[in-house]
Amino acid sequence: MPQNLGWHPEQFIISNGGDELITLVSEAFLEPGDEIIVPAPTFSEYEFGAHLMGANIVTVPLGESYAFDLDAIVNAVTERTKMLCICSPNNPTGTYLSKSVLHHLLGILPKHILVLFDAAYSQYATADDYTNGLEFVRAGYPIVVLQTFSKIYGLAGLRVGFGTAPESIIQHILKVKEPFNVNALAQAAAAAALHDDEHVRLSLEVNMQGKTQLYRSFRDLRLPFIESMSNFVLVDLGSGAKSVYEQLLTKGIIVRFGGIWNLPHHIRVSVGKEEENSVFVHELTEILHHHL
Numbered sequence: 001m002p003q004n005l006g007w008h009p010e011q012f013i014i015s016n017g018g019d020e021l022i023t024l025v026s027e028a029f030l031e032p033g034d035e036i037i038v039p040a041p042t043f044s045e046y047e048f049g050a051h052l053m054g055a056n057i058v059t060v061p062l063g064e065s066y067a068f069d070l071d072a073i074v075n076a077v078t079e080r081t082k083m084l085c086i087c088s089p090n091n092p093t094g095t096y097l098s099k100s101v102l103h104h105l106l107g108i109l110p111k112h113i114l115v116l117f118d119a120a121y122s123q124y125a126t127a128d129d130y131t132n133g134l135e136f137v138r139a140g141y142p143i144v145v146l147q148t149f150s151k152i153y154g155l156a157g158l159r160v161g162f163g164t165a166p167e168s169i170i171q172h173i174l175k176v177k178e179p180f181n182v183n184a185l186a187q188a189a190a191a192a193a194l195h196d197d198e199h200v201r202l203s204l205e206v207n208m209q210g211k212t213q214l215y216r217s218f219r220d221l222r223l224p225f226i227e228s229m230s231n232f233v234l235v236d237l238g239s240g241a242k243s244v245y246e247q248l249l250t251k252g253i254i255v256r257f258g259g260i261w262n263l264p265h266h267i268r269v270s271v272g273k274e275e276e277n278s279v280f281v282h283e284l285t286e287i288l289h290h291h292l
């Protein structure tokens with residue numbers, strides 16, 4: 001979070017969750033027939049914003065191991081391209097775009113293309129070469145960084161997030177924002193959360209331990225998975241993935257079935273506390289060994 005000095009209020013816009021920021025950016029920048037580039041699989045709201053405005057979605061598949069494919073992204077640019085949506089860490093893969101690659105990308109993209117950099121899960125990312133994009137806002141590139149209080153801060157139900165961008169971009173987005181889009185309760189909670197460093201530290205620690213626990217279990221079960229910079233892990237269960245998902249549901253364990261992202265062999269599991277992860281792994285093992 002940009003608590004450090006040197007930022008100006010004019011570089012921020014507060015929104016009713018990160019979702020609203022995506023809609024606002026779409027409303028402010030997109031027109032019918034425009035194109036947005038979306039590396040996929042990813043979060044669905046970018047498409048929603050484009051649909052709303054009659055813009056066309058140009059999907060670029062992620063590359064090997066779900067890494068961002070820089071060449072494919074650049075090759076997808078046309079004169080109608082208005083926006084590029086980068087979710088880093090990406091939902092649902094947990095993969096990320098490194099700082100040097102983002103820098104390179106921003107350097108070669110035509111300047112009229114706005115990069116919507118979704119850093120909703122940024123506080124979970126621990127890789128040395130991760131960037132939450134803010135340094136590129138500071139440097140004046142055409143980039144909007146999305147952040148939210150729904151993830152590591154745990155305030156999803158209150159609906160508050162924000163965007164950070166060069167002032168001229170924020171001014172443009174403000175034109176489509178309703179004046180009272182974030183309620184007073186959410187504002188108060190967000191302001192308090194920004195100072196709760198201990199909560200963030202602890203959540204990150206629990207998440208890192210949980211990922212280690214899940215990775216170990218997946219290796220024991222010989223299940224391929226993607227190492228994640230986020231608070232969920234995408235794991236490959238083969239053709240029985242949907243059945244496993246449904247059986248987990250009957251045990252009260254809710255994971256995401258990958259079919260919604262066109263990944264019918266995968267589930268995405270949120271990282272829980274140690275005990276929750278253990279229950280999940282126990283039930284998963286039971287299902288894989290006895291009910292498939």
Ligand SMILES: Cc1ncc(COP(=O)(O)O)c(C=O)c1O
Pocket residue numbers: 016017018019020043087090091118120121147148149150156159160161
């Ligand atoms: C990648 C990503 N971006 C943004 C959001 C928006 O979250 P919210 O609207 O709760 O701030 C989500 C929520 O699931 C998400 O996964």
